[in-house]
Amino acid sequence: MAVERKTxxxxxxxxxxxxxxxxxxxxxxxxxxxxxxVLICGxxxxxxxxAAKGAKEAGGLTIGILPTDNKDDANEYIxxxxxxxxxEARNIIVVRSADAVVxxxxxxxxxxEMAFALKAKKPLVSVSAWKxxxxxxxxxxxxxxxxxxxxxxxxxx
Amino acid sequence: MAVERKTxxxxxxxxxxxxxxxxxxxxxxxxxxxxxxVLICGxxxxxxxxAAKGAKEAGGLTIGILPTDNKDDANEYIxxxxxxxxxEARNIIVVRSADAVVxxxxxxxxxxEMAFALKAKKPLVSVSAWKxxxxxxxxxxxxxxxxxxxxxxxxxx
Amino acid sequence: MAVERKTxxxxxxxxxxxxxxxxxxxxxxxxxxxxxxVLICGxxxxxxxxAAKGAKEAGGLTIGILPTDNKDDANEYIxxxxxxxxxEARNIIVVRSADAVVxxxxxxxxxxEMAFALKAKKPLVSVSAWKxxxxxxxxxxxxxxxxxxxxxxxxxx
Amino acid sequence: MAVERKTxxxxxxxxxxxxxxxxxxxxxxxxxxxxxxVLICGxxxxxxxxAAKGAKEAGGLTIGILPTDNKDDANEYIxxxxxxxxxEARNIIVVRSADAVVxxxxxxxxxxEMAFALKAKKPLVSVSAWKxxxxxxxxxxxxxxxxxxxxxxxxxx
Numbered sequence: 001m002a003v004e005r006k007t008x009x010x011x012x013x014x015x016x017x018x019x020x021x022x023x024x025x026x027x028x029x030x031x032x033x034x035x036x037x038v039l040i041c042g043x044x045x046x047x048x049x050x051a052a053k054g055a056k057e058a059g060g061l062t063i064g065i066l067p068t069d070n071k072d073d074a075n076e077y078i079x080x081x082x083x084x085x086x087x088e089a090r091n092i093i094v095v096r097s098a099d100a101v102v103x104x105x106x107x108x109x110x111x112x113e114m115a116f117a118l119k120a121k122k123p124l125v126s127v128s129a130w131k132x133x134x135x136x137x138x139x140x141x142x143x144x145x146x147x148x149x150x151x152x153x154x155x156x157x
Numbered sequence: 158m159a160v161e162r163k164t165x166x167x168x169x170x171x172x173x174x175x176x177x178x179x180x181x182x183x184x185x186x187x188x189x190x191x192x193x194x195v196l197i198c199g200x201x202x203x204x205x206x207x208a209a210k211g212a213k214e215a216g217g218l219t220i221g222i223l224p225t226d227n228k229d230d231a232n233e234y235i236x237x238x239x240x241x242x243x244x245e246a247r248n249i250i251v252v253r254s255a256d257a258v259v260x261x262x263x264x265x266x267x268x269x270e271m272a273f274a275l276k277a278k279k280p281l282v283s284v285s286a287w288k289x290x291x292x293x294x295x296x297x298x299x300x301x302x303x304x305x306x307x308x309x310x311x312x313x314x
Numbered sequence: 315m316a317v318e319r320k321t322x323x324x325x326x327x328x329x330x331x332x333x334x335x336x337x338x339x340x341x342x343x344x345x346x347x348x349x350x351x352v353l354i355c356g357x358x359x360x361x362x363x364x365a366a367k368g369a370k371e372a373g374g375l376t377i378g379i380l381p382t383d384n385k386d387d388a389n390e391y392i393x394x395x396x397x398x399x400x401x402e403a404r405n406i407i408v409v410r411s412a413d414a415v416v417x418x419x420x421x422x423x424x425x426x427e428m429a430f431a432l433k434a435k436k437p438l439v440s441v442s443a444w445k446x447x448x449x450x451x452x453x454x455x456x457x458x459x460x461x462x463x464x465x466x467x468x469x470x471x
Numbered sequence: 472m473a474v475e476r477k478t479x480x481x482x483x484x485x486x487x488x489x490x491x492x493x494x495x496x497x498x499x500x501x502x503x504x505x506x507x508x509v510l511i512c513g514x515x516x517x518x519x520x521x522a523a524k525g526a527k528e529a530g531g532l533t534i535g536i537l538p539t540d541n542k543d544d545a546n547e548y549i550x551x552x553x554x555x556x557x558x559e560a561r562n563i564i565v566v567r568s569a570d571a572v573v574x575x576x577x578x579x580x581x582x583x584e585m586a587f588a589l590k591a592k593k594p595l596v597s598v599s600a601w602k603x604x605x606x607x608x609x610x611x612x613x614x615x616x617x618x619x620x621x622x623x624x625x626x627x628x
Contacts, residue, residue: 002233003213038237056160063237069253069277069401076159080195080220082239083253085401087383088590089560096226096240108590111603115583119559120226130603132582226558244540244556245433246403265433268446272426276402289425289444316547317527352551370474377551383567383591390473394509394534396553397567410540410554434540 007037007153008063009146010094012113013047013104013128021105024127024142025050026057028102031146033060037153040065040097042090043074043081047104052077065094092116099153102145103128103136123152164194164310165220166303167251169270170204170261170285178262181284181299182207183214185259188303190217194310197222197254199247200231200238204261209234222251249273256310259302260285260293280309321467322352322377323460324408326427327361327418327442335419338441338456339364340371342416345460347374351467354379354411356404357388357395361418366391379408406430413467416459417442417450437466478508478624479534480617481565483584484518484575484599492576495598495613496521497528499573502617504531508624511536511568513561514545514552518575523548536565563587570624573616574599574607594623 009032013025029039029051039055041048043064052062056077064078069085084090091109095101095116100123103114110128117124118135125137125145137152139145166189170182186208189196196212198205200221209219213234221235226242241247245266252258252273257280260271267285274281275292282294282302294309296302323346325339343353343365353369355362357378366376370391378392383399398404402423409415409430414437417428424442431438432449439451439459451466453459480503484496500510500522510526512519514535523533527548535549540556555561559580566572566587571594574585581599588595589606596608596616608623610616 003219003236005236005238008237062160063239065239071254079160079162080165080237081162081254082220082222082250084250085253086243086250086403086560087399087401087563088587089400089557089563092558092560093239093241093243096242097228097238108586112583112586112590115579115586116559119579119583132601242558243403243560244406244558245430246400246406246557249401249403265429269426269429269433272422272429273402276422276426287446317533317550319550319552322551376474377553379553385568393474393476394479394551395476395568396534396536396564398564399567400557400564407553407555407557410556411542411552 007150008040008098009037009149009153010040010098010101011047011051011104012041012094012101012106012110014106014110015042015044015046015048017046021047022050025104026054028104028142028146029054029060030058031143032150033058035150037150038063040094042067042094043078045075047106049075049077063097065090065097088112095122096120098122100125100149102149104142105129123149125149125152164307165197165255166194166306166310167197167255167258168204168208168261169198169251169258169263169267171263171267172199172201172203172205174203178204179207182261183211185261185299185303186211186217187215188300189307190215192307194307195220197251199224199251200235202232204263206232206234220254222247222254245269252279253277255279257282257306259306260287261299262286280306282306282309320350320352321464322354322412323463323467324354324412324415325361325365325418326355326408326415326420326424328420328424329356329358329360329362331360335361336364339418340368342418342456342460343368343374344372345457346464347372349464351464352377354408356381356408357392359389361420363389363391377411379404379411402426409436410434412436414439414463416463418456419443437463439463439466478621479511479569480508480620480624481511481569481572482518482522482575483512483565483572483577483581485577485581486513486515486517486519488517492518493521496575497525499575499613499617500525500531501529502614503621504529506621508621509534511565513538513565514549516546518577520546520548534568536561536568559583566593567591569593571596571620573620575613576600594620596620596623
């Protein structure tokens with residue numbers, strides 16, 4: 001009778017970004033959804049919005065863990081909005097909720113999420129510029145990153 | 158293209174409880190799911206488990222916001238597990254994520270969730286013994302509570 | 315070589331209040347400081363500011379656990395500012411840091427702090443209107459409340 | 472009548488470490504205390520304990536922001552214990568409470584604190600091996616780090 005939980009992949013990256021990076025995030029979200037994964041992210045703009053858009057366009061489900069305490073702050077592609085009111089500390093919740101993490105380019109918020117992913121021993125696949133050691137799976141292509149994250153997440157189950 | 162978000166109802170109450178109270182929670186969860194709502198709760202045992210079980214048996218979706226940082230701590234009826242690692246402070250996230258809150262009997266943790274619901278101006282329907290003033294909708298029957306919460310949640314949208 | 319820690323008393327209550335209530339809070343803060351206690355509070359206005367002012371005028375030390383992430387938001391009577399950025403969830407930190415809690419009149423934020431104090435089994439002395447059961451020490455006079463809190467805090471050590 | 476707040480320096484680094492690193496932390500804590508600064512840290516072992524010990528031996532004041540919800544978990548050199556119960560998320564509070572941050576060698580927890588310091592635009596002086604870009608003041612000697620942190624903290628006021 002227990003529910004069969006779907007694989008959950010976190011996508012992290014810049015909250016404000018170029019159209020190019022947003023499209024890259026959309027390809028990651030799309031891959032995850034097409035392969036049965038649930039997307040979790042910070043629920044706001046930039047990479048978070050791109051990834052959620054891609055996932056929704058492929059018919060997937062999306063969860064957004066907001067820094068603010070207001071559901072209305074979520075981007076329009078989030079199915080389940082979790083408004084924490086905990087500011088940047090919500091980054092740690094995004095990562096903990098995932099079976100694997102894909103890091104796209106981003107700055108210090110992204111860096112904190114990568115640090116927490118490593119701390120929590122979550123599989124971490126990175127397309128970002130942060131070089132943080134051998135425990136990170138560094139790849140060039142965002143769809144490769146999504147694919148590898150789905151594989152690593154499944155292995156860990 | 159924006160997603161159509163479902164109504165989300167939080168069910169709060171004792172983490173350890175009698176079979177009678179657990180069954181009461183199950184009827185609340187069942188009503189929510191049968192009427193198109195998503196159940197959110199603290200993801201652990203007692204009322205949380207009862208409500209999630211009821212919702213799943215009616216084919217609904219369930220979200221659990223855990224106090225611990227380990228997904229494995231969730232009860233088996235939770236579809237989407239959010240392991241915060243924030244202890245009791247996760248109570249505030251449960252409440253903020255909901256469009257309305259149903260309070261079943263519980264002790265101080267439940268009281269904190271009712272306090273936060275009132276603070277956040279969320280519609281609060283209570284079957285609990287805590288009498289906290291006129292802003293709470295006090296009812297006797299748990300299914301009545303679920304029904305009223307769904308109505309108040311929809312009005313607020 | 316271990317430090318000798320001073321007794322820490324939390325004073326909670328309305329963030330916006332009358333001059334009368336603020337003066338009541340000041341008397342509580344003054345008593346705590348005069349008897350060797352450290353005052354901890356939410357660091358903002360109203361009761362928090364009154365209590366901190368009273369403690370400083372009696373030569374005491376004050377700690378403020380802010381909801382915001384900006385030290386500048388603290389009232390001017392706080393020696394040690396802890397800007398959490400966690401919003402209302404910081405209430406739980408205020409209570410956990412104390413050896414005993416004095417609750418002055420306040421609304422739902424105060425109620426949440428009383429709930430967390432009871433949950434954490436902290437001695438709780440209340441001058442507030444919230445009647446939450448026999449585990450609370452209900453008194454009329456604020457200085458009596460401070461005195462009793464200091465006594466209960468010391469017993470607990 | 473406003474209080475004159477002292478400069479607060481956060482020292483972050485490994486929670487478990489060699490005696491050599493602990494002694495390095497003690498020298499940092501000692502310098503801070505000798506120059507009128509207040510030490511803030513995560514309140515636990517390793518670098519946190521070393522830094523607090525150094526500060527106390529020089530007659531300073533120490534604040535510990537604990538991951539657990541139990542004051543008894545603090546090391547014995549902490550004057551003011553703030554037991555958050557928020558796990559690793561308390562790292563962000565340590566950093567936000569400081570006027571400048573000294574990072575000693577540490578692993579992913581330390582990395583998350585450095586990320587949050589950069590995000591919060593706190594002056595960050597590092598003796599650690601994490602190379603995270605030009606906004607960090609990288610030095611070799613721990614006492615140099617403490618000295619620079621005190622200077623940068625004062626400039627920022």
